[in-house]
Amino acid sequence: MTERGGFTRTGPGHVNLGQADPGAASPGQPKPELAIEASGLAKSYRDVRVLSGVDLRVPSGTVFALLGPNGAGKTTTVRILATLVQADAGRALVAGFDVRRNRSQVRRQISLTGQFAALDEVQTGTENLRMMGRLSGLSRTAARQRANELLGQFELTKAAGRRVATYSGGMRRRLDIAASLVARPSVIFLDEPSTGLDPQSRLAMWRVIEGLAESGVTIFLTTQYLEEAERLADRIAVLDAGQIIAEGTSAELKRKVAAQRLDLTGTSRAAFAELVRHLGDLVVHTDDGNLTVGVPTEGDAAGIRALLDAADPDRDLIADFTVHGATLDDVFLTLTGHPKETSNV
Amino acid sequence: MSDALIMAGRSLRLSARSPEALLTALMLPVMLMVVFVYLFGGAVNIGTAYVDYVAPGVLLLCAVTGAATTAVTVCQDMAGGIIDRFRSLDVSGTAVLAGHVTASLLRNFVSTLLVIAVAFGIGFRPHSSIGAFAAALAVLLLFVAAASWFAAAFGLLVRAPEAANSAMFFLMFFSYASSAFVPVRTMPAWLRGFASHQPATPVTETIRGLLLGHSAPLPLGSALAWCVGIGVVSMGLAAVLFRRRTA
Numbered sequence: 001m002t003e004r005g006g007f008t009r010t011g012p013g014h015v016n017l018g019q020a021d022p023g024a025a026s027p028g029q030p031k032p033e034l035a036i037e038a039s040g041l042a043k044s045y046r047d048v049r050v051l052s053g054v055d056l057r058v059p060s061g062t063v064f065a066l067l068g069p070n071g072a073g074k075t076t077t078v079r080i081l082a083t084l085v086q087a088d089a090g091r092a093l094v095a096g097f098d099v100r101r102n103r104s105q106v107r108r109q110i111s112l113t114g115q116f117a118a119l120d121e122v123q124t125g126t127e128n129l130r131m132m133g134r135l136s137g138l139s140r141t142a143a144r145q146r147a148n149e150l151l152g153q154f155e156l157t158k159a160a161g162r163r164v165a166t167y168s169g170g171m172r173r174r175l176d177i178a179a180s181l182v183a184r185p186s187v188i189f190l191d192e193p194s195t196g197l198d199p200q201s202r203l204a205m206w207r208v209i210e211g212l213a214e215s216g217v218t219i220f221l222t223t224q225y226l227e228e229a230e231r232l233a234d235r236i237a238v239l240d241a242g243q244i245i246a247e248g249t250s251a252e253l254k255r256k257v258a259a260q261r262l263d264l265t266g267t268s269r270a271a272f273a274e275l276v277r278h279l280g281d282l283v284v285h286t287d288d289g290n291l292t293v294g295v296p297t298e299g300d301a302a303g304i305r306a307l308l309d310a311a312d313p314d315r316d317l318i319a320d321f322t323v324h325g326a327t328l329d330d331v332f333l334t335l336t337g338h339p340k341e342t343s344n345v
Numbered sequence: 346m347s348d349a350l351i352m353a354g355r356s357l358r359l360s361a362r363s364p365e366a367l368l369t370a371l372m373l374p375v376m377l378m379v380v381f382v383y384l385f386g387g388a389v390n391i392g393t394a395y396v397d398y399v400a401p402g403v404l405l406l407c408a409v410t411g412a413a414t415t416a417v418t419v420c421q422d423m424a425g426g427i428i429d430r431f432r433s434l435d436v437s438g439t440a441v442l443a444g445h446v447t448a449s450l451l452r453n454f455v456s457t458l459l460v461i462a463v464a465f466g467i468g469f470r471p472h473s474s475i476g477a478f479a480a481a482l483a484v485l486l487l488f489v490a491a492a493s494w495f496a497a498a499f500g501l502l503v504r505a506p507e508a509a510n511s512a513m514f515f516l517m518f519f520s521y522a523s524s525a526f527v528p529v530r531t532m533p534a535w536l537r538g539f540a541s542h543q544p545a546t547p548v549t550e551t552i553r554g555l556l557l558g559h560s561a562p563l564p565l566g567s568a569l570a571w572c573v574g575i576g577v578v579s580m581g582l583a584a585v586l587f588r589r590r591t592a
Contacts, residue, residue, distance in 0.1 A: 082433055107435040116426030120355065122362040134351045135434045139577065163362075179430065 001288035009184035018185035029175070033219035035060040035187050036081060040090035043076050050076045051242040053090070057236070060186075063219040067226065067331075072239040075115070078191045081220065082112040095187050112189040117172050118179065121165040125156055125175050128164060129182060136183035143182075150178040154208065170201030174208060181212075188212060190221040194228060206231060226331055238335060246335050253331070260299035263308055264321045266291040271317040278311045284333045292320075296334065299323055348436045352444020353441035353451075356418060360452055360546040366414060370452055374407040374460040381526065382467055392526060397471075401481075401553040402525030405545060407460050408485055409520050411453040412492035413513035415445050419500030423590055438587035442497045449493040450486060457485060471557040481555035484568060488548045491572040492516060494579035505532035519545045544571035 036058035043051040053071045058064040068074050079085040083103045092099045095109035099334030119128050126147050133143030151160045154174045164172060175194065180188065193209065194202040209232055213219055219254030223229050229236045230250040238246040238253075246253065261284065271345055272291035276283060295311075297303050304323065312318045358365050381403055386395040401441035419442065422428055431441055443581075462470075471478065499512040522536060523545035529537055540546055548571065554563040 079429075082429075084429055084432055104435050107433055110433065112433045113427060114426045114429055118426040118430030120359060120427065122359055124354070127358070131351060131355055132430070132434065135348060135436050136430065180433075183434065 001259060010115045029121060033060045034058060034093070035062075036092070036094050036220060038090065038092035039093060041080055041087045042076065042089040043073075043085070044085050045078065047244060051080075051087070054079075054239070054242070054244055056092075056237060056244070058220060060218050061216050062234040063213045063221070063232055065229035065236045066220070066222045067229045067236050068222070068239035069222070069224060073242040074239055075191055077221070077239070078112065078114075078189050078222055082108055082110055082189050084112070086203065108183070109185055110189060111183070111185035112191070113173075113180045113193065114176050114191045117164075117176045119172065119176055122163055124161050124163055125167070127159045127275070128175065129179055132182040133180045135254045138182070144303055146182055150181060154178045168201070170197055170331060173197060173201070173205060177208060177212075185217065185221065187218045190219065191223055192224065195224065200285055202228075222270075226326065238331065240335070259326055260297050260323055261285065261294045261326050262290050262297045262304055262321060262323050263294045264308075264311055265319045266293070266317055267319045271319075275311050275317050278313075279307075296326065297323065348440035349443040350449065352436070352441055353447035354444075356444050356448030357451060359451035360414075360448060361528045362412070366417075368457050370411055371459060373410055374403065374456050375463050377406055378403045378460060378463050378467065385526075389527060391531075394470075395459065395466065396464065397557060398470045399526060400444070400469040401549055401556055402520070402523075403464070404457060404460055404485060404552060405488070405523075405525050405549050406517065406520045407456055407560050408453055408489045409492055409516040409545075410513055411456055412449055413487050413496050413510075413516050414452075415449045416496035416500035416509040417505075417506050418448075419445050419497045420503060420506045422577050423501060424504070424506065428591065432591060437583075438591065441586060442583050442587065445497055446490060446493040449496075450489055453489045454486065457482070470557040473556050474558075477555045477558065481552045484548065484555070484565070484572075487569070487576075488544075491544075491574075491576035491579065494583060495524075498579045498583040498586060501583055501590055503584045519543055520549075523549055525549045544568075544575060547571060 005113055034057055036056055038054060038056040041051050041054040041056075042049075054073070054077055054081070056066075056077075057062075064306060066074050066077060066088075074086065080087045081092055081099060083094075083099045083106050086100060094106045097105040097109070099106050104110055120131075123131070129147035129150055130143045133146050134140070138146060148160075151157045154177070156175055156178065159171060164175065167175065177190070177193070189211065190243060194205045197205060206228070207218065209221070219232075221232065230253075233250060235248065236246075236250055236253055237244050263285070266275050269291060272293065274289075275293050276286060279293060279295055282295045283293055286292070287294075293311075295307055297307060304321075308318065308321070360370070374566065378400070381399045382396045386399065389395050389399075391398055398477040422445075428441065432438075473481070496512045496516070498514075500509045501511050503511075522532075522540050523543060524540065525545060529546065530541045532540055551563045551565050553559070553567040555559070
């Protein structure tokens with residue numbers, strides 16, 4: 001049987017999934033080296049509160065994923081950390097420098113790849129990279145060398161002389177990341193690196209990110225996909241409506257959120273209502289139109305059998321069932337008790 | 346400074362690869378020259394050869410349309426993600442904008458030479474020394490720089506490149522309601538005040554005077570003051586708008 005809950009709430013809507021609060025380390029202990037350290041970040045646009053008190057700690061050389069739905073405040077968080085937007089309140093250190101006071105020093109240490117390709121469509125791949133190299137202070141020769149190096153590394157050598165306008169979505173995204181690496185940043189921000197890519201390009205992008213992680217840089221990425229966060233990140237923070245509602249390793253997150261979901265479809269509207277009643281507060285998903293009700297499960301046969309028996313003791317309510325991987329919706333419902341909001345801010 | 350030069354190289358490459366923009370920049374001046382001299386020229390009688398009178402005016406009009414494209418290129422940059430990349434490379438907004446303006450100056454330098462060549466082809470005969478000719482060119486380019494900064498600020502103000510295009514009509518209106526095409530004295534009284542006290546008139550008169558070797562004193566001081574004034578104010582405005590757009 002799957003259980004919901006069982007984690008400690010450390011504040012309003014805040015679930016701490018980590019074992020120890022790093023801030024609670026004993027006074028004599030040296031502070032762990034953090035690439036990103038943010039506390040109390042808040043930001044509003046006009047009357048809309050986008051972030052309300054975001055705290056983050058990312059150790060150097062790790063991959064950190066900020067997981068959340070559209071409009072949760074992921075992009076705003078990244079833009080604040082990358083010095084492009086100033087927070088209304090709170091403080092952030094990136095690579096040891098204050099994002100507000102030491103903006104130039106931070107900028108020398110970081111790179112940002114956003115959701116919109118930061119490339120010139122009518123320049124070729126090489127030209128884009130050389131330009132970025134020159135802007136980051138490389139000599140003409142050094143910029144050319146670095147461009148060729150990156151084109152090779154990102155498997156774009158063949159397309160190097162073509163205008164970016166002719167590139168596929170995946171190639172464009174790779175070139176965009178390559179362009180961000182020209183100046184050898186130590187902290188890399190990737191805002192939804194795989195959004196809008198086809199499955200094959202997404203896999204290729206994951207390999208690129210894994211390769212970057214191996215080189216020892218710190219990677220801070222945002223994503224809407226649980227699967228992506230799990231695969232790439234050492235630690236995951238879940239952002240909902242401008243607040244971090246959970247933080248921990250993917251294993252810790254998974255322990256709290258069932259990996260799979262069992263969807264049962266009722267034989268009739270009455271049967272559907274009966275199923276919902278039987279399953280009670282296990283229910284994480286209902287779909288009136290399709291008469292489907294979803295409950296979390298580990299996906300093992302015994303667990304599913306027990307769930308089926310609990311839902312349908314007389315074996316006449318369920319038309320069919322499916323088991324599939326937990327979605328971000330499931331995580332959110334488990335963590336927040338409400339479905340994720342998808343407003344675009 | 347070096348960032349601005351890299352940005353200027355970029356802007357030039359972008360405009361060289363935008364066929365529509367290039368066509369507009371090169372074809373429009375030629376067409377305007379032909380339209381004014383052959384279509385309107387016959388009906389305009391101002392005592393001298395109209396081609397001599399109007400060629401400096403067309404130079405100004407072309408400079409204005411050329412400078413106005415800066416609004417579109419700036420606006421396009423702001424709409425995409427590339428400004429964020431530049432900013433995260435610590436490239437200043439001023440360098441990005443100065444790149445666009447420098448590219449606009451070079452583009453317009455080329456199209457100005459083209460307009461002059463066409464003007465020669467259809468009978469324009471300036472009576473000036475090399476020095477006066479160079480001075481006329483310098484005043485025109487100063488005007489292009491001012492108009493380009495104005496257009497850059499305009500491009501930051503509007504959100505869509507289509508809207509940025511309207512900078513051209515705004516700037517063109519100033520050229521038409523000036524002494525560029527007809528003498529101010531032929532205009533209705535209510536327009537004369539505006540026409541003689543707006544930047545396009547002293548700039549045109551100065552260029553015309555320098556090219557045709559007029560002996561009358563030229564409104565050079567007023568032309569320079571307008572150009573520097575517009576340039577400085579637009580530069581400041583653009584810097585503020587850039588900061589606001591990227592806040």
